Amino acid sequence: MATYRNGNHKGSVKVDRPLSINSSPKSSSFKSKPSPPSSGLRRSSSGSLGGSPAAAKNDAGVPGRVRVAVRLRPRNAEELVADADFADCVELQPELKRLKLRKNNWDSDTFEFDEVLTEFASQKRVYEVVAKPVVESVLDGYNGTVMAYGQTGTGKTYTLGQLGEEDTAARGIMVRAMEDILEDISLETDSLSVSYSQLYMETIQDLLDPANDNISIMEDPKTGDVSLPGATLVEIRDQQSFVELLRLGEAHRFAANTKLNTESSRSHAILMVQVKRSVKGSDSSLSSDNSNNSHMVKTFKPPIVRKGKLVVVDLAGSERINKSGSEGHTLEEAKSINLSLSALGKCINALAENSTHVPVRDSKLTRLLRDSFGGTARTSLVVTIGPSPRHRGETASTIMFGQRAMKVENMLKIKEEFDYKSLCRRLEVQLDKLVAEHERHQKAFEDEVERITLEGQNNISKAEQNYADALEKERLKYQKDYMESIKKLEEQWVPVVSVVEDVVELKNMLQNETRLRKIAEEEVNNLRSQLEQWKRSEAAGNSEMLKLRKMLEDEEHQKVKLEEEIAILQSQLFQLSFEADETRRKLDRGGSGKVLGGLDSLISQVRHPQLKDSEKGEKASIAKLFEQVGLHKILSLLEAEDADVRIHAVKVVANLAAEETNQEKIVEAGGLTSLLMLLRSSDDETIQRVAAGAIANLAMNETNQELIMAQGGISLLSMTATNAGDPQTLRMVAGAIANLCGNDKLQIKLRGEGGIKALLGMVRCGHPDVLAQVARGIANFAKCESRASTQGTKTGRSLLIEDGALPWIVQNANSEASPIRRHIELALCHLAQHEVNAKDMISGGALWELVRISRDCSREDIRTLAHRTLTSSPTFQAELRRLRIDN
Ligand code: ADP
Numbered sequence: 001m002a003t004y005r006n007g008n009h010k011g012s013v014k015v016d017r018p019l020s021i022n023s024s025p026k027s028s029s030f031k032s033k034p035s036p037p038s039s040g041l042r043r044s045s046s047g048s049l050g051g052s053p054a055a056a057k058n059d060a061g062v063p064g065r066v067r068v069a070v071r072l073r074p075r076n077a078e079e080l081v082a083d084a085d086f087a088d089c090v091e092l093q094p095e096l097k098r099l100k101l102r103k104n105n106w107d108s109d110t111f112e113f114d115e116v117l118t119e120f121a122s123q124k125r126v127y128e129v130v131a132k133p134v135v136e137s138v139l140d141g142y143n144g145t146v147m148a149y150g151q152t153g154t155g156k157t158y159t160l161g162q163l164g165e166e167d168t169a170a171r172g173i174m175v176r177a178m179e180d181i182l183e184d185i186s187l188e189t190d191s192l193s194v195s196y197s198q199l200y201m202e203t204i205q206d207l208l209d210p211a212n213d214n215i216s217i218m219e220d221p222k223t224g225d226v227s228l229p230g231a232t233l234v235e236i237r238d239q240q241s242f243v244e245l246l247r248l249g250e251a252h253r254f255a256a257n258t259k260l261n262t263e264s265s266r267s268h269a270i271l272m273v274q275v276k277r278s279v280k281g282s283d284s285s286l287s288s289d290n291s292n293n294s295h296m297v298k299t300f301k302p303p304i305v306r307k308g309k310l311v312v313v314d315l316a317g318s319e320r321i322n323k324s325g326s327e328g329h330t331l332e333e334a335k336s337i338n339l340s341l342s343a344l345g346k347c348i349n350a351l352a353e354n355s356t357h358v359p360v361r362d363s364k365l366t367r368l369l370r371d372s373f374g375g376t377a378r379t380s381l382v383v384t385i386g387p388s389p390r391h392r393g394e395t396a397s398t399i400m401f402g403q404r405a406m407k408v409e410n411m412l413k414i415k416e417e418f419d420y421k422s423l424c425r426r427l428e429v430q431l432d433k434l435v436a437e438h439e440r441h442q443k444a445f446e447d448e449v450e451r452i453t454l455e456g457q458n459n460i461s462k463a464e465q466n467y468a469d470a471l472e473k474e475r476l477k478y479q480k481d482y483m484e485s486i487k488k489l490e491e492q493w494v495p496v497v498s499v500v501e502d503v504v505e506l507k508n509m510l511q512n513e514t515r516l517r518k519i520a521e522e523e524v525n526n527l528r529s530q531l532e533q534w535k536r537s538e539a540a541g542n543s544e545m546l547k548l549r550k551m552l553e554d555e556e557h558q559k560v561k562l563e564e565e566i567a568i569l570q571s572q573l574f575q576l577s578f579e580a581d582e583t584r585r586k587l588d589r590g591g592s593g594k595v596l597g598g599l600d601s602l603i604s605q606v607r608h609p610q611l612k613d614s615e616k617g618e619k620a621s622i623a624k625l626f627e628q629v630g631l632h633k634i635l636s637l638l639e640a641e642d643a644d645v646r647i648h649a650v651k652v653v654a655n656l657a658a659e660e661t662n663q664e665k666i667v668e669a670g671g672l673t674s675l676l677m678l679l680r681s682s683d684d685e686t687i688q689r690v691a692a693g694a695i696a697n698l699a700m701n702e703t704n705q706e707l708i709m710a711q712g713g714i715s716l717l718s719m720t721a722t723n724a725g726d727p728q729t730l731r732m733v734a735g736a737i738a739n740l741c742g743n744d745k746l747q748i749k750l751r752g753e754g755g756i757k758a759l760l761g762m763v764r765c766g767h768p769d770v771l772a773q774v775a776r777g778i779a780n781f782a783k784c785e786s787r788a789s790t791q792g793t794k795t796g797r798s799l800l801i802e803d804g805a806l807p808w809i810v811q812n813a814n815s816e817a818s819p820i821r822r823h824i825e826l827a828l829c830h831l832a833q834h835e836v837n838a839k840d841m842i843s844g845g846a847l848w849e850l851v852r853i854s855r856d857c858s859r860e861d862i863r864t865l866a867h868r869t870l871t872s873s874p875t876f877q878a879e880l881r882r883l884r885i886d887n
């Protein structure tokens with residue numbers, strides 16, 4: 001899986017993935033077996049609304065029908081009095097999940113729902129069957145919708161929005177959903193935010209900031225995600241602040257509606273909860289504070305984030321607005337007030353009937369809910385009804401709405417992304433830390449060296465000064481003594497009283513002078529030895545300096561190593577982003593196969609450039625990598641100590657070598673020699689395979705072929721073939737030799753170094769790809785030989801026959817694999833063109849194959865060539881006549 005691209009950081013890549021059984025371990029209700037969509041009603045084993053997305057596993061998602069529950073409100077005080085003498089307009093059969101709508105005293109219609117909730121159903125139960133499965137899906141990374149539909153006063157707000165502060169058992173779906181979410185997520189790693197808005201007369205107003213009353217809807221054209229970027233988004237850390245927020249929203253809703261002179265029952269309230277979770281365990285080995293930086297280069301994956309969005313919608317009352325305007329609206333206003341709700345009805349009808357056109361764009365509500373109906377979200381609808389027979393008409397139409405919504409089929413998709421940004425951020429922090437540390441070290445060493453140098457120089461100049469001073473002092477002293485002695489002698493010389501006495505005195509003086517001179521000489525020696533000592537201490541200073549210089553060099557060396565690691569990091573980053581791009585392209589194309597192997601795919605991309613539109617971009621990326629890291633650096637990494645680095649580097653070189661424009665540069669920079677060295681020295685099969693592949697690519701060029709031969713390439717390739725176990729390695733080696741076989745100038749040398757024997761040796765593996773390369777090599781060789789024979793530069797039997805290739809050729813001449821067969825057919829034709837080979841070919845059974853080729857070969861050119869060869873050879877003709885075969 002290694003293809004490379006320059007490491008510029010792409011944003012997130014969306015990966016829509018269908019829900020699997022394991023992705024929802026908490027929700028037992030999700031795991032029940034699905035019934036086919038046509039069966040109308042489905043019930044999960046736990047009796048909840050939870051559907052069953054586990055079965056179908058494909059890119060389009062998992063089918064998840066919209067689940068619908070019906071809830072009956074208990075009679076209120078007024079109804080208890082006014083309807084005292086009348087029966088309820090509905091009769092519920094919760095255990096059968098049925099509802100009977102009375103037509104009159106003796107007749108009723110029966111409807112089935114996913115869940116039937118009587119007037120006694122507790123808020124807790126309603127939450128568990130209607131909303132809990134949706135909340136669990138959202139926590140697993142899906143979108144989810146919970147919605148209430150019904151006539152004003154039937155309990156929509158009670159079901160969804162009740163805060164339950166006086167009576168905790170009355171807590172509604174919004175409050176309970178948030179409790180479950182807060183319990184499940186981790187506040188350190190996950191994030192949770194909500195917005196709360198209302199839609200009235202096609203205008204969206206922020207309930208958390210009422211001044212913000214013209215919010216627009218944004219749709220992401222790529223993912224289809226719908227959002228309200230203008231609405232206030234509040235991070236939620238605890239339940240208390242969420243309840244406060246709901247209360248604030250409710251107050252604003254009330255105030256806004258009073259100001260507009262409308263009723264809240266005419267507006268739709270929309271709560272959006274966004275849950276962003278990082279998936280544990282995906283972040284494998286990038287430890288942020290690990291100072292041993294060779295660890296950093298090991299493989300790592302970007303973390304995955306799941307982004308589920310829960311939308312809770314308290315719809316406007318479903319009763320028809322009185323067209324006479326008795327609520328104080330003009331007819332135009334009345335139309336606008338109802339627009340969103342009636343558009344929702346139309347969309348649901350269209351979806352229920354599988355109509356090709358769904359008028360999603362007709363209203364803001366349907367645009368906001370496009371993922372909830374016919375989209376990728378898990379959707380649960382609760383339709384609320386009242387018991388009073390006076391509202392039978394509205395109740396009936398509410399029930400019909402619920403029935404149609406049950407037919408809407410969604411395809412659930414997980415919302416998962418690779419979090420490249422956070423990975424990139426962490427890598428950059430690491431990099432900066434290393435660079436700063438390196439800079440500090442370098443500075444400290446430079447300072448230390450400067451200090452020692454200065455100190456050494458000071459010591460030397462001080463010693464020199466001391467020496468000069470002492471010498472000068474002694475010199476002056478002796479000069480003075482000498483002058484005094486002379487003076488004394490002169491004085492004594494004048495009165496010649498007693499020559500003898502004088503002579504004696506002079507003798508004494510001379511002795512005295514001699515003694516003094518001895519002392520002076522000793523003093524000079526003493527000074528000299530002192531000077532010697534100073535020189536020694538200077539030498540010690542010098543060796544200290546040398547030591548420091550060595551340390552500085554080591555530091556420099558380490559810097560180079562760090563730069564190499566940085567280069568590898570960059571190239572890995574590039575590789576990652578390429579893989580991500582590749583994955584995304586795969587996903588875009590809808591393919592589900594895995595990404596092609598690096599070297600093979602790269603080679604094939606280079607050889608079939610017309611196949612890929614993105615080819616130019618990849619070439620540019622490789623070129624950029626080239627510039628950024630530098631070929632010499634990449635080549636030097638081939639000899640790195642760390643085996644992972646070596647593998648990585650040889651892959652990069654192989655990828656570069658697949659590009660014709662890079663080949664010359666690689667060879668010039670000594671890459672070919674390095675690759676051959678790698679073949680000789682490495683025991684790693686991956687390295688050998690990739691290096692052989694690179695050599696095979698370089699061996700397509702004639703100059704390189706000579707270079708490969710000159711550097712002992714044949715014996716290295718033979719040795720690799722002997723030790724290799726992986727057929728792909730053998731394929732690369734055989735491909736390289738096959739290319740060399742096609743060079744006219746190298747025929748004799750190639751054979752002399754065992755090239756043909758090495759080729760034949762590889763057929764033991766039996767893999768068709770390897771056999772095809774062997775056959776191609778033989779055909780190339782036979783063709784060159786044939787040319788040489790024709791030009792008269794070669795006489796005597798074919799070297800192929802000499803080296804015993806004929807039995808294998810004959811045996812595979814009719815191979816089922818067409819690449820093998822074609823090459824061998826050509827080789828046979830070339831061999832047959834020269835009479836010297838004819839006898840061996842007849843005795844080896846090749847004549848029969850030639851006859852077969854001249855008759856049956858599907859390629860006309862080969863058939864004709866075989867025929868011409870047979871008819872022009874007297875030896876073959878004689879044999880055919882002897883066997884009485886016409887040709
Ligand atoms: P809607 O939002 O559909 O207009 P409400 O939720 O405001 O209706 O309910 C109208 C009245 O009925 C409220 O006083 C509410 O407390 C009460 N009510 C609704 N459903 C129930 C129920 N299941 N049990 C008790 N009271 C309810």
Ligand code: MG
Binds near residue numbers: 153265
């Ligand atoms: Mg309400």
